[in-house]
Amino acid sequence: MKNLSILLAAMLLASNALAAENTWTGFYVGGNLGYASAESHSDLTSLGGLWNVQSQNFRDFITNNSSTNKDPSGVSFGFQAGYDHQFDNKFVLGVEVDYNELDLRESSQTPFLTFVGGPAAFAFGNKVDVKHTFSLRPKLGYAIDKTLFYATAGIAWTSAEFSSTIQSEFNYSKVGKSSKTLTSAILGMGIEHQFFDNISAKLEYLKINGNDANYTTVYRPGSAFPGFSETFNVDFDYDVVRVGINYRF
Numbered sequence: 001m002k003n004l005s006i007l008l009a010a011m012l013l014a015s016n017a018l019a020a021e022n023t024w025t026g027f028y029v030g031g032n033l034g035y036a037s038a039e040s041h042s043d044l045t046s047l048g049g050l051w052n053v054q055s056q057n058f059r060d061f062i063t064n065n066s067s068t069n070k071d072p073s074g075v076s077f078g079f080q081a082g083y084d085h086q087f088d089n090k091f092v093l094g095v096e097v098d099y100n101e102l103d104l105r106e107s108s109q110t111p112f113l114t115f116v117g118g119p120a121a122f123a124f125g126n127k128v129d130v131k132h133t134f135s136l137r138p139k140l141g142y143a144i145d146k147t148l149f150y151a152t153a154g155i156a157w158t159s160a161e162f163s164s165t166i167q168s169e170f171n172y173s174k175v176g177k178s179s180k181t182l183t184s185a186i187l188g189m190g191i192e193h194q195f196f197d198n199i200s201a202k203l204e205y206l207k208i209n210g211n212d213a214n215y216t217t218v219y220r221p222g223s224a225f226p227g228f229s230e231t232f233n234v235d236f237d238y239d240v241v242r243v244g245i246n247y248r249f
Contacts, residue, residue, distance in 0.1 A: 023194060024086040024094075024143050027249045031079045032204075034242020038104045040070040040128045041235040042164060048229035061115040061122075066166060066230065068126045074103030076240050078132075084139070084148075092141040092148055097134070102158075104130035104238060112169055120172070125165035130238070133158040133208070135186050146194040156186040156208050162234045166217065171224040176217035176232055182210045194248070202244045210236040 044066035047059050078100030086092045106128055112121035134157045141150025163177040190204035213234040219226065 023146055024084045024092045024141075024148055027081075027083050028200070028246040029079070029081045030244050030246035032077065032098070032100070032242045032244035034076045034204075034240050035073070036076040036102055036104055036238055036240045037073040038071065038128075038130065038236065038238035040072065040106070040162070042070070042126055042128075042162065043067045043233050043235075044164075044230055045233045046229075046231035048231070050225075050227040051229070058115055058118055061118065062166070062230075065110065065113060065122070065124045066126075066164060066232070068108060068124075070106045070108070070126065070128050072104040072106035072128055072130070074105070076100050076102050076242060080244065080246070082139075084141075086143055090143045092139070092143050092150065094139040094141070094150075096137050096139060096152070098137075099132065099134050100240075101132050102130050102238075104128070109165075120168040120170045122166060122168045122172075125163075127161075127163045128234070128236070129161045130236075131159045131161075135206075135208075137186060137188075148192045149190075150192070151189045152206075153185070153187050156182075156184050158182045158184065158208065158210060160210070160213065160236060162213050162215070162232075162236075164215075164217070164230075164232050166230060168225075171222070172228075173220040173223040174217040174228075174230060175220055176215045176230065178213040178215040178234070180213055182213065182236065184208055184210045192246070198248050200246045200248060202246070204240075204242055204244065206240045206242075208238050208240070210238065212236075 080098035082096030084094035109125040114121040137154030167173040188206035192202035194200040
């Protein structure tokens with residue numbers, strides 16, 4: 001009986017040690033809430049058509065006032081799911097997918113601005129609206145008992161809309177728009193801790209290097225002065241800091 005008790009105690013200790021070594025192995029699902037901030041650089045990169053017969057100073061006036069920088073920021077929230085595997089050397093390899101709603105919106109509209117010696121005053125508008133993102137990210141981490149430090153990198157798909165407007169007092173009225181899904185790299189790091197057997201919480205930073213968007217303006221109905229064209233390029237990047245809670249199976 002004594003030997004049996006010793007054997008059972010040894011098996012229990014071994015079981016507990018094995019469980020501790022494999023704290024992070026398994027599937028998980030969860031939610032997150034955070035703050036996102038972006039940088040959007042919209043540049044009028046090309047003036048074509050009849051713009052070529054206008055003076056350089058006038059073209060510079062149109063280009064400089066059409067180009068603008070935006071810094072939208074707002075709440076980010078969504079959910080994630082993934083799988084982690086902890087090795088005997090305490091390294092953890094995993095993969096995670098997530099979907100997040102974003103509130104990154106900013107717009108501007110100038111009053112009519114006069115170019116000295118020009119044919120008319122012009123007004124310029126610009127807008128950025130980023131709605132949601134989806135990412136697929138491998139993770140590599142190191143576990144210290146119930147705390148995991150990790151780095152992550154992968155691909156993000158972000159739904160975004162960009163637009164610009166140009167109009168004059170004499171009914172020159174143009175608008176350009178791009179609604180697309182930006183495919184870009186996503187990098188980040190985080191720390192996660194298991195507070196209970198099946199519940200963990202994390203703090204995470206992610207940087208998304210968004211692809212460029214390009215679009216050309218078109219005439220609005222009833223617009224005068226045909227034969228002019230404007231092409232825009234938008235460079236868009238954003239960062240996210242968020243907290244999350246996971247249920248681990």
